[in-house]
Amino acid sequence: MKIEILCTGDEILTGKTINTNYGHIARRLVEVGLGVHWGTTVGDDRASLLSAFRQASERADAVIVNGGLGPTVDDLSQEVAAEAAGVELVLSDHWMERMTQSYARRGRVMPANNRKQAMLPANAEFIDNPIGTACGFAVTIGKARFLFTPGVPREMRRMIDEQVIPRLLTLGGIKGVTRLKRFHTFGIGESRADEMLGSIEAFREEGGIKLGFQAHYPQLETKLAVHGDDEADLQRRLAPVEAEVRRRLGNFIVAEDDQTLEGVILGKLIAGGHTLATAEMFTSGQVAARLAPLPGAETIFRRGMVARDAIELGLAGEVSPAAAAAIAQDQRAASGASHGLTVLMQLDEGEDRPDFGATICIGIADAQGGASRQARLIGGRDWVRVGAAELGLDCLRRHLLGLPVDERIDFERR
Numbered sequence: 001m002k003i004e005i006l007c008t009g010d011e012i013l014t015g016k017t018i019n020t021n022y023g024h025i026a027r028r029l030v031e032v033g034l035g036v037h038w039g040t041t042v043g044d045d046r047a048s049l050l051s052a053f054r055q056a057s058e059r060a061d062a063v064i065v066n067g068g069l070g071p072t073v074d075d076l077s078q079e080v081a082a083e084a085a086g087v088e089l090v091l092s093d094h095w096m097e098r099m100t101q102s103y104a105r106r107g108r109v110m111p112a113n114n115r116k117q118a119m120l121p122a123n124a125e126f127i128d129n130p131i132g133t134a135c136g137f138a139v140t141i142g143k144a145r146f147l148f149t150p151g152v153p154r155e156m157r158r159m160i161d162e163q164v165i166p167r168l169l170t171l172g173g174i175k176g177v178t179r180l181k182r183f184h185t186f187g188i189g190e191s192r193a194d195e196m197l198g199s200i201e202a203f204r205e206e207g208g209i210k211l212g213f214q215a216h217y218p219q220l221e222t223k224l225a226v227h228g229d230d231e232a233d234l235q236r237r238l239a240p241v242e243a244e245v246r247r248r249l250g251n252f253i254v255a256e257d258d259q260t261l262e263g264v265i266l267g268k269l270i271a272g273g274h275t276l277a278t279a280e281m282f283t284s285g286q287v288a289a290r291l292a293p294l295p296g297a298e299t300i301f302r303r304g305m306v307a308r309d310a311i312e313l314g315l316a317g318e319v320s321p322a323a324a325a326a327i328a329q330d331q332r333a334a335s336g337a338s339h340g341l342t343v344l345m346q347l348d349e350g351e352d353r354p355d356f357g358a359t360i361c362i363g364i365a366d367a368q369g370g371a372s373r374q375a376r377l378i379g380g381r382d383w384v385r386v387g388a389a390e391l392g393l394d395c396l397r398r399h400l401l402g403l404p405v406d407e408r409i410d411f412e413r414r
Contacts, residue, residue: 001172003029004038004060004144006052008067008077009151013043021066021156028160031212031225032178034168044074053084057142062168064160067151069134071113077148082121084141089119092126095135102133127163129155136163145171174227177234181224181242185252186261186394187407190215193222196248202241209241217383218390219261222249251403254394261393262290268400269300269339274366276396277303277335279313279327282345282358286389303335310344319346321372324363332365339400340365343392351381358384362395364405371399373406 005025011017019041026036038060042052049068056063068077082089096118103110120126120137127136127147134150136159147164149156169178185193190213197203203211210225224241228234246253254261269276278287278301288304291297307313313327324342332340342363348356357378364370375391377384395405 001034001061001168002037002059003034003168004040004056004063005036006040006042006056006063006065007151008042008044008049008065010043010074012067013041021151021153024153024157025064025066025160027214028165029168031180031210031223032165032169033174033225033227034165034172044068044076046076046080049076049080050084053080053141053146057084057144057146060144062171063141063144063146064164065146065148066156067149069117069136069148069150071111071116071133075116078116078119078121078137081124081137081139081141081146081148085121085139087122087139090122091115092118092120092135094126095120099133127159127167129159131155131158138167176227176229177231178225178227179234179238181226181238182257183222183224183245183249183253184255184259184261185220185222185249186218186254186390187252188220188249190220193220193249197222197245200241200244200248202237208237218387219254251398251407254397260290261390261397263294265393265397265400266291266294266297266300268397270296272400274339274400275300275302275335275337276339276341277301277331277337279305279307279331279340279342280389280392281307281310281313281319281343282347283343283385283389283392286385287341287343287392290389290393302337303331305331313342313344315344319344319359319361321361321363321374324361325365325370325372326363328363328365328370338366339396340370341392341396343388345384345388347381347384356380358388360384360388360391362392362405364396364399366399371395371405 005022007019007022012019022039029036040052042048065077068075099114100110117133117135121139125138127138129136132150132152132155136149138147149159202209212223214221226234226238255264280287285306292301310319315323324344328340328342344361346359355378357376360375360377363372373395377387398405
């Protein structure tokens with residue numbers, strides 16, 4: 001089955017907005033065994049959209065259209081779809097009621113122009129959007145089935161997984177079930193992860209499980225895509241491979257699937273009846289910002305200090321692991337928390353140097369004493385800032401799990 005992804009909007013055509021939606025849709029299709037043959041970007045112009053729809057309808061079997069489902073005059077997807085299909089626009093009473101109720105729950109009156117979002121091509125198939133006002137739909141134009149999704153990323157992503165991919169699998173005659181298993185790691189790059197996993201037999205072509213990597217600094221996502229006859233078949237094939245990946249990647253795995261590193265840490269703190277205080281230097285408070293907003297953190301997170309330099313944290317001497325551990329102990333005592341975490345950073349001189357970076361010192365304190373470590377990061381200010389926050393969180397995760405905090409990390413390798 002030949003699939004085209006057609007993205008609309010002047011903002012992405014002109015480069016004002018980076019088109020991350022295309023990348024997400026394409027990756028998800030490939031992960032479930034669906035190929036992508038064309039990718040098209042069209043501005044908010046009626047004639048250009050109509051031409052693009054007609055061209056796509058002649059060469060593709062299925063077309064995912066992303067964007068243009070909003071309430072404003074430059075949102076043209078429904079109107080152009082109806083014209084290309086040779087049908088009228090009709091009001092969806094169901095979606096009109098859904099939008100009205102959504103606004104009412106928020107204590108607001110729905111603006112009149114939102115009615116436009118309930119106007120769909122006649123005989124269009126409804127595609128649910130459970131978290132937004134843009135109504136998804138599917139319609140046949142020429143020989144292709146067009147599936148329309150909103151440009152809002154969080155709405156689009158949920159609809160792709162829950163609504164669009166199942167329809168495409170059915171359309172393509174692909175039976176069975178597909179699953180994507182994800183491992184989030186910190187401290188290893190793509191090349192090292194590939195070396196650690198590449199010899200697993202199940203990843204060879206005849207093994208039927210596809211291995212993929214996606215680097216999003218400072219983490220690396222390792223993905224296993226598998227298709228099976230049913231859930232039992234899928235689980236039978238995937239379970240031993242999951243176990244082997246966990247064994248080989250070991251302590252570098254910080255979370256799996258929809259988990260996050262900070263979520264794992266909070267879960268361990270809650271399970272152990274622990275509380276936490278943090279002190280951060282030059283991270284802009286990223287450690288606290290990732291932990292404090294999580295549900296349940298209000299009973300765990302006692303205190304967070306954010307400083308521009310070490311003096312503000314009470315450090316008179318050199319930045320060192322011992323100093324970081326001492327500050328963590330001070331934070332723990334002052335706040336009454338069971339655990340303290342400190343991230344200190346000493347930036348190099350001269351940011352124009354190719355080897356510019358920082359020395360990072362992490363300190364963790366608890367009733368038994370704690371742990372500390374030192375690491376070097378090379379890169380610009382933002383690079384080392386993000387890496388330092390991740391390193392601090394990972395050290396805390398390891399400490400809570402009883403793992404060594406000083407295992408070698410690799411920020412650079414790909």
